[in-house]
Amino acid sequence: HLILMMPVAKPESSEARVIAHIDMDCFYVQVEQRKQPNLRGQPTAVVQYNSWKGGGLIAVGYEARKFGVKRSMRGDEAKKICPEIQLVQVPVARGKADLNVYRNAGSEVISILSRKGRCERASIDEVYLDLTEAAETMLTEHPNGLLDLINEEALRSHVLGLHLDGLNDRDCVREWFLMNNGDHRDKLLACGALIVAELRLEVLKETEFTCSAGIAHNKMLAKLTSGMHKPAQQTIVPFSSVKNFLEPLPIKKMYGDLRLDMLLLFKNIFQLQWLLLKQLGGKLGTSLETELGVQTVGDLLQFSEESLQERYGRNTGTWLWNVARGISGEEVEGRLLPKSHGSGKTFPGRQALKTLPSVQKWLNELCEELSERLQSDLEQNKRIAHTLTLHASAYKLNDSESLKKFPSKSCPLRYGTTKIQEDSLSLFHAGLREYIGINNVKAKGINRHEWAITGLSVSASKIVAVPSGTNSITKYFHNEDQNYASSKESDYAFTNDAASLSPSGIQSWVGSKPTQSKMEFVEEGSGINVKSRKQKRKLDTQKRSTPSILGYFRSNDEASSSSDIPDTTDGCRYNLGEDVPRISNSWNYKSDEIDPGVLNELPPEIQAEVLASLDQPQNQVKTAKRGSSIVHYFLPTKNS
DNA sequence: ACGGCTGATACT
DNA sequence: TAGTATCAG
Numbered sequence: 151h152l153i154l155m156m157p158v159a160k161p162e163s164s165e166a167r168v169i170a171h172i173d174m175d176c177f178y179v180q181v182e183q184r185k186q187p188n189l190r191g192q193p194t195a196v197v198q199y200n201s202w203k204g205g206g207l208i209a210v211g212y213e214a215r216k217f218g219v220k221r222s223m224r225g226d227e228a229k230k231i232c233p234e235i236q237l238v239q240v241p242v243a244r245g246k247a248d249l250n251v252y253r254n255a256g257s258e259v260i261s262i263l264s265r266k267g268r269c270e271r272a273s274i275d276e277v278y279l280d281l282t283e284a285a286e287t288m289l290t291e292h293p294n295g296l297l298d299l300i301n302e303e304a305l306r307s308h309v310l311g312l313h314l315d316g317l318n319d320r321d322c323v324r325e326w327f328l329m330n331n332g333d334h335r336d337k338l339l340a341c342g343a344l345i346v347a348e349l350r351l352e353v354l355k356e357t358e359f360t361c362s363a364g365i366a367h368n369k370m371l372a373k374l375t376s377g378m379h380k381p382a383q384q385t386i387v388p389f390s391s392v393k394n395f396l397e398p399l400p401i402k403k404m405y406g407d408l409r410l411d412m413l414l415l416f417k418n419i420f421q422l423q424w425l426l427l428k429q430l431g432g433k434l435g436t437s438l439e440t441e442l443g444v445q446t447v448g449d450l451l452q453f454s455e456e457s458l459q460e461r462y463g464r465n466t467g468t469w470l471w472n473v474a475r476g477i478s479g480e481e482v483e484g485r486l487l488p489k490s491h492g493s494g495k496t497f498p499g500r501q502a503l504k505t506l507p508s509v510q511k512w513l514n515e516l517c518e519e520l521s522e523r524l525q526s527d528l529e530q531n532k533r534i535a536h537t538l539t540l541h542a543s544a545y546k547l548n549d550s551e552s553l554k555k556f557p558s559k560s561c562p563l564r565y566g567t568t569k570i571q572e573d574s575l576s577l578f579h580a581g582l583r584e585y586i587g588i589n590n591v592k593a594k595g596i597n598r599h600e601w602a603i604t605g606l607s608v609s610a611s612k613i614v615a616v617p618s619g620t621n622s623i624t625k626y627f628h629n630e631d632q633n634y635a636s637s638k639e640s641d642y643a644f645t646n647d648a649a650s651l652s653p654s655g656i657q658s659w660v661g662s663k664p665t666q667s668k669m670e671f672v673e674e675g676s677g678i679n680v681k682s683r684k685q686k687r688k689l690d691t692q693k694r695s696t697p698s699i700l701g702y703f704r705s706n707d708e709a710s711s712s713s714d715i716p717d718t719t720d721g722c723r724y725n726l727g728e729d730v731p732r733i734s735n736s737w738n739y740k741s742d743e744i745d746p747g748v749l750n751e752l753p754p755e756i757q758a759e760v761l762a763s764l765d766q767p768q769n770q771v772k773t774a775k776r777g778s779s780i781v782h783y784f785l786p787t788k789n790s
Numbered sequence: 791a792c793g794g795c796t797g798a799t800a801c802t
Numbered sequence: 803t804a805g806t807a808t809c810a811g
Contacts, residue, residue: 198794206793208811221811222793240794247795273797273811432809465800490797498792539805545791558805604791801807 166335168342170279171372172363175381177275178209181255182238184358193232197225198240198247212381244515246495258357260486266345270483278369280482285341300327303347308379311391335389343386370478392476397448401430401438450474493519494607502602513574516608521567524610535610538563540577543605557581563610574608
């Protein structure tokens with residue numbers, strides 16, 4: 151068997167796993183709405199910095215999306231198409247956006263989701279769960295069926311490939327849960343889905359946040375489906391429906407900047423399955439499209455593993471081959487905490503920093519934030535970061551020829567705000583010398599406007615846990631030199647080998663290899679230390695008699711409640727005969743049912759297409775062009 | 791050189 | 803390893 155290093159080439163292990171991907175719904179918006187309950191139900195977005203064109207949107211609530219408001223719009227644009235929109239600003243600390251409230255909220259969620267199985271923090275608002283064991287246990291404990299365990303939330307699941315009668319979807323789903331045609335894998339997924347439904351309810355109860363989830367046999371499929379039915383719903387991918395689900399998926403994002411969520415709304419019109427495959431949104435996806443004529447995952451199937459490896463390298467080739475078949479052996483890492491911390495800021499346009507003191511000032515701010523976060527990581531999680539890295543971006547004035555990038559620099563990390571500040575500045579100097587070029591050293595004094603810094607960031611990585619035993623911390627933070635005594639904001643002092651060898655500081659190790667500390671650290675095993683919320687807030691939203699996540703999206707009920715939407719099957723855009731995906735829920739729209747704000751976001755030609763297909767029977771959308779330039783692939787490579 | 795800030799991963 | 807590049811949200 152192959153052991154490869156790239157975007158995953160592990161074969162799926164023989165045992166069927168139960169993997170869930172859980173994704174918070176417009177997370178930052180939810181965090182703000184919890185803080186300000188009067189915002190619930192209103193069109194809301196979170197912006198950072200509002201002085202320039204109203205600030206940049208980084209999260210958009212579902213009510214606002216109905217108006218066509220998109221992430222990465224400016225606040226002013228959003229106001230134009232949605233005058234009622236409530237724009238909440240990201241907290242600002244030390245002159246920069248401070249995302250800590252969202253990090254902490256994410257930790258609350260993770261501490262709940264990690265109760266039932268191995269849990270991996272995938273981002274600030276996403277986690278993977280490996281529920282295999284829990285599902286197997288549940289199955290053995292309930293050999294006579296799962297009837298007792300099915301709650302309302304579970305019945306709201308979407309099961310890919312399940313034929314719904316359109317009259318009572320929940321009965322169909324219930325039947326699927328109770329079933330089954332005896333497929334052990336399906337039963338495991340059913341158990342997983344019950345657990346996830348339960349967990350999602352717990353998250354809601356304890357944090358007031360809703361989330362969506364995908365439940366499948368591997369990470370890729372779970373991730374792919376967690377966003378299919380948002381907000382506050384979950385989707386199950388039975389093994390038997392993988393092929394038909396995957397084949398029609400477009401390889402690459404279409405329609406430019408259009409939000410995935412909007413296209414998901416439209417999938418019901420287009421009868422097309424639309425999802426963005428991870429890793430394929432960028433250059434690889436473009437290459438597949440233009441060079442191989444691959445537009446859908448199904449198009450990939452015709453290529454042998456070897457031919458894909460030839461073009462894209464061993465690892466990527468194997469990865470592609472597997473992806474097309476729904477194979478992904480990636481394990482869920484048991485990691486609840488981030489692997490690095492960073493703090494950065496951009497200085498666009500004329501805000502660019504042109505003097506050393508201004509750079510130092512901002513570096514100090516960034517380091518202060520970073521140091522604070524490192525300190526709380528140490529206190530809460532008993533972890534130590536070992537490497538400090540400085541990134542900068544810059545452009546040169548009066549110098550058109552050399553488009554060099556500002557080099558990143560790193561060094562051993564010494565704890566304490568002022569130390570981090572000093573070290574960062576030294577790293578900056580080291581980078582700047584390279585950037586300017588050693589020759590120009592003389593000119594620097596005369597002409598200070600040779601360079602301008604457009605971005606600065608400092609980050610801490612190589613974070614390892616220290617044993618939480620009695621004196622273990624002090625053991626690792628022993629103090630040898632007054633210079634390295636803990637600063638007053640730090641309860642600990644940290645000395646590492648490289649630093650202790652060089653009291654004079656950084657100059658000796660900038661540009662040279664740091665000495666690796668040989669201390670042994672324990673594996674990370676501990677969970678998150680979440681500071682419990684000051685008080686359990688009373689849920690202010692009206693509740694139904696049965697707990698329902700959807701109930702929290704009051705004004706959204708009409709649009710998102712699955713029971714309100716007639717689900718039918720079929721609708722073959724791809725004309726694949728037997729291979730028609732059965733997962734699509736489609737119905738005939740009337741033109742006045744289309745949200746104009748959403749429609750307007752589509753490119754003109756697509757708008758026309760949508761309008762033409764309205765009020766007409768299905769199958770009006772043009773067939774995708776498939777595989778037109780496959781031969782291209784067999785042409786000799788230019789380099790050979 | 792306004793899509794900002796953050797994080798992960800893989801290659802060399 | 804340190805440093806770079808790419809990707810995602």
